[in-house]
Each structure stands twice: as structure tokens, then as C-alpha cells.
Amino acid sequence: MIWEKDDYTISSERKNVDIDALHDMLRRSYWAKDRSREAVEKVIETSLCFSMLRGEEMIGFVRVLTDTMAYAIILDMIIREEFRGKGLGKWLIQCIFGHPEIKPLRQVLWTSGADAFYRKTGFREMSNLKFMSVNWVL
Template structure:
């Protein structure tokens, strides 16, 4: 059994960092200090936990203006917990069952397009422009 919780105090930052810094194609560029700053600045977080042990097996983070717009980031479920609908439950808890249910949601992803399409995510329309991040210099 698993449970979802949006209590930021329950997030196991070490467990989330362990996944993002090694397994997540989108997260390996960050330092731990940068991740910690993102976690502190998150508008909302949702964790997935094993009921028996309390171990964190999934995570999602959002940034938002708190009124109309939110960005979904760092969504994952650990491999051993996949195949149980936890990814869908995690995204649903974040975007449909929370305070941002009526917001415009944004995200970037190289995979899981089918998952996100099921929640109404589509490609951008002609009104959308984006300035990609600028490379950093050492």
C-alpha cells in the first residue's frame, strides 16, 4: 500500500535528491544546494510513501503565482513502485485535487507524454513563446 501526502515537512529531501541527481535526465545538472533552494521555494509538493515503512517512493513539485498559473516539475516514481498507478495518482493529487485545480499548468518532459495527455496537457498553441535557459559559464 502507498499513500500520497502534500505536507512539505514530510518530504525526504535526501531520497528525492538521490533520484534527481542520479536517475532523472532532467535533474542531474543541479547541485544539492540548488535543489534545496527549489524545494524551499516550491509552491506545493506531493510525496508518495510506502504505508508500512514511510519510505518515499515518489515526488512532484510545483511553482506558481498562487492565482492562475503553475509549473509542474520533478515528477517521479521509483522504479520498484511503478506499474501501480502511482504516477497518475501523483499528478492528479498535484493538479486536479489541490488548490491549483483551475490553474493553467505548464511542464517540460521528454517522456511520459501519454500520462500528461490524460490530464489535458497538449502542445503549445500559437500564443506560447519560450526563452530557453541560458548556458552557464564556469
């Protein structure tokens, strides 16, 4: 699918993911700074990807893992720093919410620093649930 707004395009077509640009953005993040290019390639293959483009340049990205029945897990949401504060992240989330494969599912994510942003897009904390993990140390 393709969405357009002003000078920007969001594409859910995997061919529009610029692996080098994405790897560079993720290396600058706090959560994926050590992720190898090979690991980035691998997660692209197994995810529904949304690339944000300005012209041909990828300036944002998010990926979604889904079981197609109940859950869609939103991961690796990132907008290049110089494009933040323009409503592009909110638009990217809205496109995910409207995607026909994701719309009927429970959309979930975890964050350690962007909760205020995600609250503005409609997410809320689930106080009766606990996040649990194995082999993940923060």
C-alpha cells in the same frame, strides 16, 4: 493535504519530503542528474511539494511553482523505477489537479520524454505557443 490509496500516501506537507531520497531519485533522472543536494533543498523551500510514500519511505515526488493567480508549473515529477507502471504517477497528477491552491489555475509543464504519459493525464500540446528560454542549453 493527505491522500491515501491502498498502501500509498501522497502528502503536500513539506515535512514529508525526504531530501536524501529525493536527491537520489533526481540523480538518476536525465533532467536533474547534476543537481546538488543543496539545490534540492532550495527548490523544496520555494515549491508546493507532493511526496508519495509507501509507509515511511518516499517513492515519488513532484513540485509545483505557482503565482497563486494564473499559473501552476509542474516540475520534477518522479516515481522510483520499481514503482512505475502501477498508476501511481497518474494518481499523483490527479491529486495535484484537485489541490485547492492549484485547481483554479492553468497547469503547465514541459517534458522532453514523458509526453505520452502526460497526455494520458489530460495535458495537451499548445501548438500556438512556443517554449523559450535563456541560459538553458539542452
